[in-house]
Amino acid sequence: MNYFSSDFKLGILGGGQLGKMLLTETRKFDIQTYVLDPSDEAPCKIGSNKFFKGSLMDFDTVYNFGKQVDVLTFEIELVNIEALEKLESEGIKVYPSPKTLRLIQNKGTQKDFYTTNNIPTAAYKRFENVTALKTAVANNEIALPFVWKSTEGGYDGNGVKVIRNSDSFNGLPDVQCIAETMIPFKNELAVIVTRTPSGEIKTYPVVEMEFHPEANQVEYVICPARIDDAVAENARAIALKVSEHFNHVGLLAVEMFQTEDDRILVNEVAPRPHNSGHYSIEASYTSQFEQHLRAILDLPLGNTDSKVAGIMVNLVGEEGYSGNVIYENIEKILGQDGVTPHIYGKKETRPFRKMGHVTIVNQDIAEARRVAQEVKSTIRVISQ
Amino acid sequence: MNYFSSDFKLGILGGGQLGKMLLTETRKFDIQTYVLDPSDEAPCKIGSNKFFKGSLMDFDTVYNFGKQVDVLTFEIELVNIEALEKLESEGIKVYPSPKTLRLIQNKGTQKDFYTTNNIPTAAYKRFENVTALKTAVANNEIALPFVWKSTEGGYDGNGVKVIRNSDSFNGLPDVQCIAETMIPFKNELAVIVTRTPSGEIKTYPVVEMEFHPEANQVEYVICPARIDDAVAENARAIALKVSEHFNHVGLLAVEMFQTEDDRILVNEVAPRPHNSGHYSIEASYTSQFEQHLRAILDLPLGNTDSKVAGIMVNLVGEEGYSGNVIYENIEKILGQDGVTPHIYGKKETRPFRKMGHVTIVNQDIAEARRVAQEVKSTIRVISQ
Known part of the structure; x- marks a missing residue:
């Protein structure tokens, strides 16, 4: 199959920030994309070859969109699965498959799945x-x-x-x-696994979510996680097992708890590029978005190792501000070594709305952590 | 000035591959772009906020385009300078300035400039x-x-x-x-310098162009250049001097010869992102395209150090093939660690047409060089 500068078409359901970062890779490889999103101001309106406005939950809209493409993927799980099933039965490649999506979309069947397959979970x-x-x-x-x-x-x-x-x-x-x-845990961890239709599988290093000591909120996603090698190996092995049992295609982000006694329990999974993998754009040999693209096109998977340590800070709208967004002090954080802001392109901020993220990379993880804290205390997402 | 997700508009003259890679950065920062190019199939048609078809050499076309933006830059030097001068006199920020462009566009005045400023040249x-x-x-x-x-x-x-x-x-x-x-030289080297309107200046490491032993053609751009530290320091110092004398804003690629007796002679400069800096997308903390954007917006410059060694191979159309392009064996090179193809998005190949490039990164420069050779002997740009 010739994907590059050809008539091949990749369809993407959802035109938000995950889709937008995926489009960076489709542009790099010059792969044609069609995107469907309900909002006329979706970040993917720019950068896709063709943008369609429409509901992701409406059977006919999703079905008619999918009939125009060769491979269909999604950046959000809340899509019309029946339409995906019909498209798949008619020969459109849908990755991840509607079957995987159905299993995952319901947290009850997802938990049952772990139990049935002897995957440790709370x-x-x-x-x-x-x-x-x-x-x-x-x-x-x-x-x-x-x-x-x-x-x-x-x-x-x-x-x-x-x-x-x-x-x-x-x-x-x-x-x-x-x-x-309720699990008393030391750390919340995540591992991204990628699998191709041919069955090639690779895991990314374990990342760690560092929480604010008082507010119960993730502040930093840190790669590599600052945990014992044995725990990290176990986490990657469990993520691999989850992936193999799901038989999924594309990215699968596996969120896990490291318990007080160093057991790993799977919390939940997301079958798509994930917030916990954003660090990979700057820190990894292959970004999670390029890897997802390689996977769903059944191309060889890229190296998942890191070039440098990476830390991600989410940029969310500050409380008390709504309206046209201003990224206050962004020029100050750009003055720090190894700092890359990603601005998702939403014109209006609202309290806690995900507006972007910042990656901090450094050879030295402790220095990256120091800069990340400075970034977090400097930039503010407010309105005019 | 608020550039991010705002009404600010950056104009780019030229919509080819250099513009396209610049658009990756404007999308990342959500900075609005207007692009002018004579071809309706320009790579920048996708990824820009607004695309205009028109001649870059026509005064009125360039002037009317420029009047709509806040800052104007170019990805190709062959543009109507008179229009740039009029736009600058009317308050549009044009970076690099038409004055710098005039000096550089004519190789005679460029050479005189080096002589006047005691910059070594043949x-x-x-x-x-x-x-x-x-x-x-x-x-x-x-x-x-x-x-x-x-x-x-x-x-x-x-x-x-x-x-x-x-x-x-x-x-x-x-x-x-x-x-x-004619200068008998050991190496052809290049240094990219970036300068902001406020006068902040940074140089990238020295890169080396490795030529085919028989055909007199650049095969690999290698960063860092495999030369003595003293020669590298001298090359960076001379590039810095060139930049300071030009007083330019944005990127300036300074091409140089290392003579048999280790002197550095400036060959010529290009006031824009340059083929010799493509490695930076994967290898550097800050890519040359992000750096150009930071410079022309007078934002702090990013770290120019490399995370890993980087080698670039150009993908040019093979002799004897014209028409709809096929990148033969691209899936094979994707199977090698640290290999990233960039496909520029030109549908038709022609002999020697620049169709893309491939970057190879590795902690070990010798291993990168080995893989680069394998890439070069594997991928072929042919037609259907």
Whole structure:
């Protein structure tokens, strides 16, 4: 198959920042792209060969879009799976497959999948709705505290809540859910695995999410994770096992906990380029976006090693600011060695909206960590 | 000035591969771009915010284009300078300035400039036309052999010829020219210098052009150059001096000869991103394209050090093939560690047309060099 400067067409469902960073790679290789997104101001409107405005959840819209391309991928899981299934049955290559997506989209079936395949994960119970869960708690079938998770539609911390007492149930939607044992953990880790249709598999190094000591919020994604080699090897081996069992194609980001006693438990997976892999653009021999592209086109996978240590800081809209965005002090952080801001191209900021990220690279991880802290305390995402 | 996700507009004259790689950086920073190019199939048609088809040599076209932007730059020197001068006089920031461009565009004034400023360069004489040059040769005022260079319009080896005897004059256009002493040199080197309007200056490491042992053609651009530290330091110091005297803004690629006795002579300069800096996309902390953008926007310059050794191989159309391009064996080179092809997006190949380049990076420069040779002997740019 000739992908480069040819009539071949790659379709991408979703035109947000993940799609935008994927387009950097399709442009580099001159591979034609069609993108579908509901917003006329999607970051992928520029850089794609053809942009289509339309709903990702509407069967006909997704189906008609998919019929025009040779390979179809997505940068967001919330898409019409039935349309993907029909497209796949009609010979369009859909990567990751709708079957994988179905397994992953529902956190209940995802957890069952880990259990069935002997992949370590926190203990859990599934419930048809919150009413049934409350009954189980009242009958002492579930011990407090525990973690409530909506099985569908959760995103970026939405659909997850720690239940400490009966008051914690207030405001929860009465949807299908799971109750998961709370795990006291040392570290939250992630490993990105890539797999091609031919079965070539590679893992990226383990990254570590460093949390703010008070606010329970990820502040830095750090590669390599500052953990023992044995723990890192185990985490990569488990991620590889997850990938093999899913039989997926493309990127799979595997989020994990390192427990107090150094066990690795799989938390959840995302079948696409992932926030925890953004550092790879500057730090790795092959960025996660190029790797995803190589995978879904069944090209050889690139080297996943790092050239240098990398740390990523998310740029989110500051509280109290809405409207046309200003990146205050961005010129100050550009004055630091090894600092690269990525601006996603959203004109309007809102509190906590993901507006961009900054990567800090250095030969010395401690120096990168120092600069990352300075970056974080300097740049502000505010409005005019 | 707020450049990021704002109404600020950067204009780029020329929409070829250099512009295309610059657009990767403007997209990363979400800086709006307008691009002007005569071809409707220019690589920059995708990735720019607005694309204009039109002549770069036509006064009105360039002037009217420039009036719509805040800062104007170019990826090719063959543009209408009078229009740039008028735009600059009307307050549009033009970087590099038309004054610098005028000095550089004519190889005669460029050579005079080096002489005036005590910058080492090969001895030369200027002639109004080839007829006058022939007379000088007949009168033994110029010794054979020497290098003939057309003062204007030369590009990629056009407008340059070694004159060994009177037959060598055959076919030369009767234009303004220089006759330059032939320099027996060990190495052809280049240094990229970047300067901001505020006067911040940084040089990249010295790169080396490795020639094919028989055909007199550059095969590899290698960073760092495999030369003595003292020679490298001298080359960077001379490049810095050239930049300071030109007072230019943006990138300046300074091409130099290392003579048999280790002197450095400046050959010529290009006031824009340059083929000799393509390695920087994968190998450097800051790519030459990001650096050019930082410079013309008067942002702090990035770190010019390399993370790893980098080697670049040009992908040019193979002799005997014209038409819709095929990159034969590209999947094979993708299977090698640290190999990144850049495909410029020209649908049709022609003999010697620049269609792309491949960067090879590695911690070990000897290993990079080995892989580069394998890449060069594997990939072929042919037609369907």
